Amino acid sequence: MRDIYLDNNATTKVDGMVVDAMIPYFTEYFGNPSSIHRFADGVAKAIKKARSQVQELLGAEHDSEIIFTSCGTESDSTAILSAIKCQPNRKEIITTAVEHPAILNLVDNLEKEGYTIHRLPVDKRGRLSLEAYKAMLSDQVAIVSVMWANNETGTIFPVEQMAQMANDAGVMFHTDAVQAVGKIPMMLQDTKIDMLSLSGHKLHAPKGIGVLYLKRGTRFRPLLRGGHQERGRRAGTENTASIVGLGVACELAMQYMEFENTQVTAMRDKLEQGIVESIPHCFITGDLNNRLPNTTDIAFEYIEGEAILMLLNKAGIAASSGSACTSGSLEPSHVMRAMDIPYTAAHGTIRFSFSRYNSMDDVDEVLKVMPKIVATLRKLSPYWDSVNNEPVSNPEQAFQPTYA
Amino acid sequence: MWDYSDKVKDHFFNPKNAGAVVDANAIGEVGSISCGDALRLTLKVNDQTEVIEEAGFQTFGCGSAIASSSVLTELIKGMTIDEALKVTNQDIAAELDGLPPEKMHCSVMGREALQAAVANYRGEEWADDHEEGALICKCFAIDAVMIEEMVWANKLRTVEDVTNYTKAGGGCAACHEDIEAILEKVLKERGENFDPNAKPATKPEPLVAAAKGPMTNLQRIKKIEEVLTSLRPALMADGGDVELVEVIGNTAYVNMTGACNGCQMAAMTIAGIQQRLMEVLGEFIKVVPASEMSKLVNIEGAGHA
Numbered sequence: 001m002r003d004i005y006l007d008n009n010a011t012t013k014v015d016g017m018v019v020d021a022m023i024p025y026f027t028e029y030f031g032n033p034s035s036i037h038r039f040a041d042g043v044a045k046a047i048k049k050a051r052s053q054v055q056e057l058l059g060a061e062h063d064s065e066i067i068f069t070s071c072g073t074e075s076d077s078t079a080i081l082s083a084i085k086c087q088p089n090r091k092e093i094i095t096t097a098v099e100h101p102a103i104l105n106l107v108d109n110l111e112k113e114g115y116t117i118h119r120l121p122v123d124k125r126g127r128l129s130l131e132a133y134k135a136m137l138s139d140q141v142a143i144v145s146v147m148w149a150n151n152e153t154g155t156i157f158p159v160e161q162m163a164q165m166a167n168d169a170g171v172m173f174h175t176d177a178v179q180a181v182g183k184i185p186m187m188l189q190d191t192k193i194d195m196l197s198l199s200g201h202k203l204h205a206p207k208g209i210g211v212l213y214l215k216r217g218t219r220f221r222p223l224l225r226g227g228h229q230e231r232g233r234r235a236g237t238e239n240t241a242s243i244v245g246l247g248v249a250c251e252l253a254m255q256y257m258e259f260e261n262t263q264v265t266a267m268r269d270k271l272e273q274g275i276v277e278s279i280p281h282c283f284i285t286g287d288l289n290n291r292l293p294n295t296t297d298i299a300f301e302y303i304e305g306e307a308i309l310m311l312l313n314k315a316g317i318a319a320s321s322g323s324a325c326t327s328g329s330l331e332p333s334h335v336m337r338a339m340d341i342p343y344t345a346a347h348g349t350i351r352f353s354f355s356r357y358n359s360m361d362d363v364d365e366v367l368k369v370m371p372k373i374v375a376t377l378r379k380l381s382p383y384w385d386s387v388n389n390e391p392v393s394n395p396e397q398a399f400q401p402t403y404a
Numbered sequence: 405m406w407d408y409s410d411k412v413k414d415h416f417f418n419p420k421n422a423g424a425v426v427d428a429n430a431i432g433e434v435g436s437i438s439c440g441d442a443l444r445l446t447l448k449v450n451d452q453t454e455v456i457e458e459a460g461f462q463t464f465g466c467g468s469a470i471a472s473s474s475v476l477t478e479l480i481k482g483m484t485i486d487e488a489l490k491v492t493n494q495d496i497a498a499e500l501d502g503l504p505p506e507k508m509h510c511s512v513m514g515r516e517a518l519q520a521a522v523a524n525y526r527g528e529e530w531a532d533d534h535e536e537g538a539l540i541c542k543c544f545a546i547d548a549v550m551i552e553e554m555v556w557a558n559k560l561r562t563v564e565d566v567t568n569y570t571k572a573g574g575g576c577a578a579c580h581e582d583i584e585a586i587l588e589k590v591l592k593e594r595g596e597n598f599d600p601n602a603k604p605a606t607k608p609e610p611l612v613a614a615a616k617g618p619m620t621n622l623q624r625i626k627k628i629e630e631v632l633t634s635l636r637p638a639l640m641a642d643g644g645d646v647e648l649v650e651v652i653g654n655t656a657y658v659n660m661t662g663a664c665n666g667c668q669m670a671a672m673t674i675a676g677i678q679q680r681l682m683e684v685l686g687e688f689i690k691v692v693p694a695s696e697m698s699k700l701v702n703i704e705g706a707g708h709a
């Protein structure tokens with residue numbers, strides 16, 4: 001059986017060229033980039049090259065705006081904690097209800113310490129209201145943090161416009177672009193985005209390497225103080241091999257940007273059309289007109305996501321689910337709840353996320369097995385009428401449990 | 405994904421008794437689609453013998469919910485309803501070779517559906533007192549609702565208190581921040597402030613007076629018996645039990661039954677018993693499952709925790 005990987009928003013395969021570029025920095029040039037001997041030969045230069053490769057992909061004005069970190073989460077924490085440390089009198093933070101836990105758990109914690117957190121709601125399609133946003137901006141706000149694209153639905157937020165609005169109000173703006181970098185073109189120098197987070201493992205670089213973009217002139221306080229690395233803005237000996245790998249990955253992402261937005265999108269579109277046409281009672285979540293090219297999130301009614309994933313896995317297909325049961329909690333994902341996805345469907349959402357390594361054959365394979373998987377589980381479901389192959393007419397009435 | 409046992413996978417991929425029994429005379433429904441899992445159990449009970457002749461399930465839920473339903477129907481077929489009522493959720497989990505702590509609620513749902521079905525057969529009301537909160541302690545599968553209730557009921561003040569009363573936090577300790585958050589919340593509602601350095605509100609009574617001085621072997625065995633007896637109610641509340649089989653030197657061989665037997669919790673429970681024994685006896689005691697006795701392993705090598 002051929003394994004099909006459609007979980008690229010969770011993490012990606014490291015590109016072979018990235019691995020090749022990294023190896024010498026483990027085996028030969030393992031010296032500390034600050035050292036002056038043969039083993040450190042060219043290491044500092046390699047880091048500089050990687051920095052410019054990242055700069056290029058982001059469209060940053062200066063390479064010194066690129067700070068290497070250990071992951072997307074560290075970049076997110078650094079950005080927000082820096083902003084509140086720089087501006088101790090500003091006690092409010094604006095974000096959205098659908099951020100990644102890297103932001104949400106951080107601001108929940110700051111809330112306990114006395115910060116006021118404004119969490120912008122989304123509509124049923126996962127969209128933000130810019131009017132509501134505008135009303136929240138004030139000189140009390142230390143920072144706005146809005147993700148560029150949502151990891152579950154792929155919905156893209158208008159961060160460039162929102163950064164401009166923040167700038168007009170004199171408020172710092174950060175975006176968690178972990179899902180967007182490498183999938184959609186960016187030119188940060190033309191925006192008012194002050195800070196941006198990216199993570200290597202979402203674009204075919206290794207896990208454990210990230211970047212915080214820090215626009216020149218933005219006030220900053222480091223999270224980690226210590227050595228002089230990253231111009232004193234992120235202490236700790238550089239993860240040289242991964243930095244070099246990330247540089248190559250950024251260059252490749254640049255080369256494949258068009259492919260991602262044509263071929264990869266075509267696979268995604270074919271898959272979701274095929275599914276919606278062949279399976280009753282399912283629908284696509286998020287903002288269909290404004291999405292990452294590689295992501296589709298489909299809700300299958302009356303069945304549960306983890307069960308679907310287990311059957312997909314048995315068929316050699318890797319995807320993921322916003323279902324509660326995959327995380328061990330009893331609530332469906334915060335993103336599905338924020339979009340007010342009906343309870344009949346919220347537990348049965350499956351995210352397929354593509355990369356340039358996928359092919360149309362993968363799509364055909366999923367289309368072949370998916371209807372059977374859904375039918376199998378519906379046959380077991382108390383909410384499905386197997387005889388007439390339709391939902392029981394009134395699920396909550398047909399099924400009357402002693403407790404709910 | 406979850407580390408499911410082969411039994412769970414087998415029952416999920418090849419569920420037994422899926423679908424409704426057509427002429428069922430006992431139907432139990434629990435859960436709801438908004439909660440993320442729901443189970444309808446349909447049974448055909450012989451009115452003369454009260455034997456469950458047929459059992460069918462319809463489940464909306466994750467892999468372990470479906471597997472728990474399937475194994476439950478297999479377990480109870482052929483039992484009388486009185487026998488079936490003795491099936492605990494731990495029996496269901498044990499039959500599946502264990503469930504991850506986050507998934508134990510799936511086996512609870514199975515047992516509740518069974519109770520509801522029997523109540524339905526007997527024409528009784530089945531009321532559920534079950535409320536489930538976010539899972540806090542993954543080592544001992546203790547949820548927030550349980551901890552909160554204990555903090556209220558026993559005026560607990562510290563994480564140590566909570567561990568003493570609920571076991572939560574007694575394993576890897578990663579949940580101590582969450583337990584502190586619960587303490588903070590409840591203490592605030594009680595008009596107190598949480599103080600991490602507070603003396604435990606209720607120094608749990610030493611269940612058995614600590615021994616003084618060196619002991620004879622007989623005294624030691626008696627003491628060990630006393631401690632085990634004092635721990636049994638807590639174990640039985642979890643559907644388990646412990647029994648002393650033999651004491652050789654400073655090694656106590658015990659039989660664990662029910663919940664603890666064979667599940668991933670056994671090692672934890674044994675460690676807890678050992679800790680308690682050492683506190684009371686004031687000397688090093690090794691607790692080893694009696695099944696290890698036949699292997700005559702040396703003391704250090706014993707136990708597979």
Ligand SMILES: Cc1ncc(COP(=O)(O)O)c(C=O)c1O
Pocket residue numbers: 009010070071072073074100102147149150151176178179199200201208210
């Ligand atoms: C939107 C978003 N932000 C942050 C992260 C965290 O990145 P990392 O795993 O590198 O810390 C992820 C990855 O899951 C993500 O999807």
